Amino acid sequence: MKTAVLTEPHEFEIEDRPRPSPGPDDVLVAVRDVGICGSDVHYYEHGRIGDYVVENPLVLGHESAGEVVDVGENVSRLEPGDRVALEPGVPCRRCAHCKRGDYHLCEDVEFMATPPHDGAFTEYVSWPADYVYELPENVSTTEGALCEPLSVGIHACRRGDVGTGDTVLVTGAGPIGLMVMEAARAAGATDVIVTDVVEEKLSFAGERGADRVVNVAEESLEAAVDEYTDGVGADVVVEASGAEPSIRSTIDAVRRGGTVVLVGLADEANVPFDVLDIIDNELDVHGSFRYKNTYDAAIGLLEDDAVDVEGIVDFESSLDDIDGAFRRAMDPSVVKGMISFGE
Numbered sequence: 001m002k003t004a005v006l007t008e009p010h011e012f013e014i015e016d017r018p019r020p021s022p023g024p025d026d027v028l029v030a031v032r033d034v035g036i037c038g039s040d041v042h043y044y045e046h047g048r049i050g051d052y053v054v055e056n057p058l059v060l061g062h063e064s065a066g067e068v069v070d071v072g073e074n075v076s077r078l079e080p081g082d083r084v085a086l087e088p089g090v091p092c093r094r095c096a097h098c099k100r101g102d103y104h105l106c107e108d109v110e111f112m113a114t115p116p117h118d119g120a121f122t123e124y125v126s127w128p129a130d131y132v133y134e135l136p137e138n139v140s141t142t143e144g145a146l147c148e149p150l151s152v153g154i155h156a157c158r159r160g161d162v163g164t165g166d167t168v169l170v171t172g173a174g175p176i177g178l179m180v181m182e183a184a185r186a187a188g189a190t191d192v193i194v195t196d197v198v199e200e201k202l203s204f205a206g207e208r209g210a211d212r213v214v215n216v217a218e219e220s221l222e223a224a225v226d227e228y229t230d231g232v233g234a235d236v237v238v239e240a241s242g243a244e245p246s247i248r249s250t251i252d253a254v255r256r257g258g259t260v261v262l263v264g265l266a267d268e269a270n271v272p273f274d275v276l277d278i279i280d281n282e283l284d285v286h287g288s289f290r291y292k293n294t295y296d297a298a299i300g301l302l303e304d305d306a307v308d309v310e311g312i313v314d315f316e317s318s319l320d321d322i323d324g325a326f327r328r329a330m331d332p333s334v335v336k337g338m339i340s341f342g343e
């Protein structure tokens, strides 16, 4: 099977690898669509993300969907022909975090495309059936692949307890910020304010229904939010840029008693916060890491047309042109590129 392997930064090789056979609890999936995530691009450019270093050739891609072609002997829930989305993290199921139900915090999770675990830029993937979700007829495999970033958005909104009538500020209009906006709307938020520093990203967020967009390179965020909320502040702020000034600004834009959810991964680990602001204003500040139990919800929202994920896709490329696709994905005005394997 054709497989794109990152051999060193900026270098993919297309290799012919043997097609895996599914283990007793696995399904073999013919991959149809894989999204290019910012983390894939980061590995492509730098060969590492923090402590995760690409020491051996690595298959990237963790936003994937396809069609089941074979199932292991213990699998009865899925059968060849089913179109499916693959949840990319498989936890150990035995540790304290898994047993508490926080399987996304498992320290032994095998997460696709995080070294040393291979991902889905390959024609076939064998994956534990428990982390494979059937797609309804009206949900495409492109949408199935994008259940992954949508899951990040759903989990962030759950962490922020976003509810009916809320005003939500989303900082950063990349794919994650846009998925947070979709999930917040679906959770009942009536007002969504979106920030960025790239004008095209803001126009796009506006076209997708942001009630107010703020270019924080040109406008004061605090003033814009004050004006929009009559001086109250946002009920929930979801930080989805990872930019240090944006992370700092979250506690100035949230209302007293409100919630800040930090999703964006800062390059700089030490971001100063005035803790007295957090205490006096009784803020809840939550981290949000990946997701748990979100795939059924994501698929349900897509089936009901309650969210739009396909609209964020700028381009689709073939596996043979993965290098060109990654170079295109590095353009700051591009939101989402996909590798499509065709039917």
Ligand SMILES: NC(=O)C1=CN([C@@H]2O[C@H](COP(=O)(O)OP(=O)(O)OC[C@H]3O[C@@H](n4cnc5c(N)ncnc54)[C@H](O)[C@@H]3O)[C@@H](O)[C@H]2O)C=CC1
Pocket (backbone or CB within 6 Å): 037, 038, 039, 152, 171, 172, 173, 174, 175, 176, 177, 195, 196, 197, 198, 201, 216, 240, 241, 242, 243, 245, 246, 262, 263, 264, 265, 266, 288, 289, 290, 291
């Ligand atoms: N916690 C988690 O589980 C996850 C975290 N992430 C992180 O979330 C962040 C967002 O991911 P993507 O959307 O894929 O990244 P992205 O890089 O495509 O989008 C970030 C956006 O923030 C904008 N931005 C830059 N500086 C800004 C500022 N000062 N204020 C507002 N916006 C600003 C950029 O122009 C860009 O549009 C990244 O840091 C990523 O590493 C991504 C997935 C999961």
Ligand SMILES: CC(=O)[C@H](N)C(=O)O
Pocket (backbone or CB within 6 Å): 037, 038, 039, 114, 265, 290
């Ligand atoms: C941080 C990422 O972008 C990635 N989706 C991951 O969960 O590792």
